[in-house]
Amino acid sequence: MKVASLSNPVMSDWLADQGLRLDASPYIAGSLEAKKMLERLPDTVPLASVTSGHNGGIFNGPMFRRVYLTDPEHSVPFLGTKDMMAADLTGLPRLRKSDATSAALSYLQVKPGMTLISCSGFNAGRRAYVRPDMGDCWSSQDTLKVEPNPEKIKSGYLYAFLLSRFGESLVRGSVYGSAVKHIEPHHIAGLPVPRFDEGLEERIHQMVERSAWLRARYQAGLVAATKDFFSSVGLSELNDIRWHQERDLGFEVSSVGPISLRALNFAPRARRLVERLDSVPGAKLGDICSSGQLSRGIRFKRTDSDPEHGVQLVGQRQAFWLRPEGRWLRASTTPAEVFARDETILVAAQGTLGENEVYCRPILVTGSWLQYAYSEHFLRVVSGDPEIPGAYLFAFFRSEVAFRLLRSLSTGGKQQDIHEGLRAEIPVPLAPPADRARIAQTVRYAYQCRDRADVLEDKALALLTAAIEEAAG
Structure with a gap:
C-alpha cells in the first residue's frame, strides 16, 4: 500500500488542480509534488x-x-x-x-x-x-x-x-x-x-x-558479428534464412530413441539446418561447455530489499530491455550462483512458442550487467574452452538459425523448456582462431558502446x- 509522505501532505487545492480526481495515483505517486516544485x-x-x-x-x-x-x-x-x-x-x-x-x-x-x-x-x-x-x-x-x-x-x-x-x-x-x-x-x-x-x-x-548513436552502433555491431560468423565458417547463405517460406506438413522419422517422441524435435527444416552446421568444422555445444556450464539457474528464496542494500534481479522479459527494471532483493541472502560470470550467454528457457515471445532469445552478460542477479528461468551457456570465448558463441546464438534450432528442441506442455539432452547436441561451427578473435572483439566493442551509452x-x-x-x- 502506498501512502502520502508526511513531509509533503496532499493539499485540498490539489484536488481542484486535478479536476477533482478521487483516485490516489496523482497525489501519492509524486506527480503533484513534482509539478509544485517545477512551478x-x-x-x-x-x-x-x-x-x-x-x-x-x-x-x-x-x-x-x-x-x-x-x-x-x-x-x-x-x-x-x-x-x-x-x-x-x-x-x-x-x-x-x-x-x-x-x-x-x-x-x-x-x-x-x-x-x-x-x-x-x-x-x-x-x-x-x-x-x-x-x-x-x-x-x-x-x-x-x-x-x-x-x-x-x-x-x-x-x-x-x-x-x-x-x-x-x-x-x-x-x-x-x-x-x-x-x-x-x-x-x-x-x-x-x-x-x-x-x-x-x-x-x-x-x-x-x-x-542514442552508441546504442545504434551496438545494434550494428551485433548484426555485423553474426554476419561475419557465418561468412567465416563458409555458411554465408545462413545469414538470410527464410524460415516461413517452407512448412513441415508431414514427414517420417526412420528411428526414434527414448530421448523424445515429440514431432517438433525432428522437424525437417530444423534437421536441415543441423546438417548444414555439421557440414563444416565445429564442436557440439555440450563439449564446448563441458568445463563451463550448460544448465538452468538455481531456485532460491527471494527476500525483498531497498536498492541501497539490495541487488536487482532480472527476469526473462526485462533482460532484453535497454535498462532492466527488476525486483530488488536483499544482497546478503542472495546466493552467488544467481550472478553470472563474464561473457555468460543467458537464453530465455521458459515460455511459449509465439513468434514474438522472448523464449529461446539470448543475451550476453558482460560489462555493467555483471552487477545484476538473474532468475532461474535462463539457460546459462558458459564456454569451458578459452579458445572459444562467450562473445564468439553469442554471435551464433543471437542468429535466426540458433533461435529456430532451440525452438525445435522444445519440451513441455503450456510452458515450454529446452530439452536437456538435445541442446547439448547442437553443432557450433568453429571459424579459424583469428576469425574467432575478430568476431568476439566485434561483440565486445558493441557491448562497450552500450555501456558507454548508459x-x-x-x-x-x-x-x-x-x-x-x-x-x-
Missing part, C-alpha cells in the same frame, strides 16, 4: 508549445487490423509498447508495408529524436528515445509519439526531462484507468517543461544524442536534475 522555477513552458507535427506533435494513432508478414521487401519493423524498450531490434515483428505506408497509418512512422511513451496497458508511462537506426520503424496505437519542434527545443533535452524523475512523476500521474491503464495526448499536453540557458540544454542534448544518459539526467533542484531552491 517554483523561473521559466517553464507547456509540453504542447515545444512540439510540432501531426496533431500538434503529441499523438498515438487509430486502432487497426494488424497484418504481419515475414518478407522484408513487403513489410516494415513494428514497435509495440514492449518492443520500444528493446536493446536489440533484430527480431521485431513486421507489419504489412502497404498498410503502413497508407494515408491512414503513414504518420505512425517514427522519426529519430522523437520520445515514445507507452500509453496503454499495465506499464503505461514508460519512455524511450528514437535512435538513428529506428527511422524505418512504425509504432502501434498504444504508443504516444512526442515530436519536438527543432526550432524551439532540442530533442535530447526534452527526452532527458521526460525520462527524469520529474518527467516520470508527471507522466505516470497522468495515467487513467484501473484494469487497463491509459494516457491520451491531451493528458500530457500541459506538462510543464523547464527551460534553462541554451548552453546547458545543448550539453544535455548532445549527451542524449551521443547515447553512462552518458545517466550523466545527462544528473545534470538536468541538479539544474532543476538548484533553480527550485
Whole structure:
C-alpha cells in the first residue's frame, strides 16, 4: 500500500488542480509534488508549445487490423509498447508495408529524436528515445509519439526531462484507468517543461544524442558479428534464412530413441539446418561447455530489499530491455550462483512458442550487467574452452538459425523448456582462431558502446536534475 509522505501532505487545492480526481495515483505517486516544485522555477513552458507535427506533435494513432508478414521487401519493423524498450531490434515483428505506408497509418512512422511513451496497458508511462537506426520503424496505437519542434527545443533535452524523475512523476500521474491503464495526448499536453540557458540544454542534448548513436552502433555491431560468423565458417547463405517460406506438413522419422517422441524435435527444416552446421568444422555445444556450464539457474528464496542494500534481479522479459527494471532483493541472502560470470550467454528457457515471445532469445552478460542477479528461468551457456570465448558463441546464438534450432528442441506442455539432452547436441561451427578473435572483439566493442551509452544518459539526467533542484531552491 502506498501512502502520502508526511513531509509533503496532499493539499485540498490539489484536488481542484486535478479536476477533482478521487483516485490516489496523482497525489501519492509524486506527480503533484513534482509539478509544485517545477512551478517554483523561473521559466517553464507547456509540453504542447515545444512540439510540432501531426496533431500538434503529441499523438498515438487509430486502432487497426494488424497484418504481419515475414518478407522484408513487403513489410516494415513494428514497435509495440514492449518492443520500444528493446536493446536489440533484430527480431521485431513486421507489419504489412502497404498498410503502413497508407494515408491512414503513414504518420505512425517514427522519426529519430522523437520520445515514445507507452500509453496503454499495465506499464503505461514508460519512455524511450528514437535512435538513428529506428527511422524505418512504425509504432502501434498504444504508443504516444512526442515530436519536438527543432526550432524551439532540442530533442535530447526534452527526452532527458521526460525520462527524469520529474518527467516520470508527471507522466505516470497522468495515467487513467484501473484494469487497463491509459494516457491520451491531451493528458500530457500541459506538462510543464523547464527551460534553462541554451548552453546547458545543448550539453544535455548532445549527451542524449551521443547515447542514442552508441546504442545504434551496438545494434550494428551485433548484426555485423553474426554476419561475419557465418561468412567465416563458409555458411554465408545462413545469414538470410527464410524460415516461413517452407512448412513441415508431414514427414517420417526412420528411428526414434527414448530421448523424445515429440514431432517438433525432428522437424525437417530444423534437421536441415543441423546438417548444414555439421557440414563444416565445429564442436557440439555440450563439449564446448563441458568445463563451463550448460544448465538452468538455481531456485532460491527471494527476500525483498531497498536498492541501497539490495541487488536487482532480472527476469526473462526485462533482460532484453535497454535498462532492466527488476525486483530488488536483499544482497546478503542472495546466493552467488544467481550472478553470472563474464561473457555468460543467458537464453530465455521458459515460455511459449509465439513468434514474438522472448523464449529461446539470448543475451550476453558482460560489462555493467555483471552487477545484476538473474532468475532461474535462463539457460546459462558458459564456454569451458578459452579458445572459444562467450562473445564468439553469442554471435551464433543471437542468429535466426540458433533461435529456430532451440525452438525445435522444445519440451513441455503450456510452458515450454529446452530439452536437456538435445541442446547439448547442437553443432557450433568453429571459424579459424583469428576469425574467432575478430568476431568476439566485434561483440565486445558493441557491448562497450552500450555501456558507454548508459553512462552518458545517466550523466545527462544528473545534470538536468541538479539544474532543476538548484533553480527550485
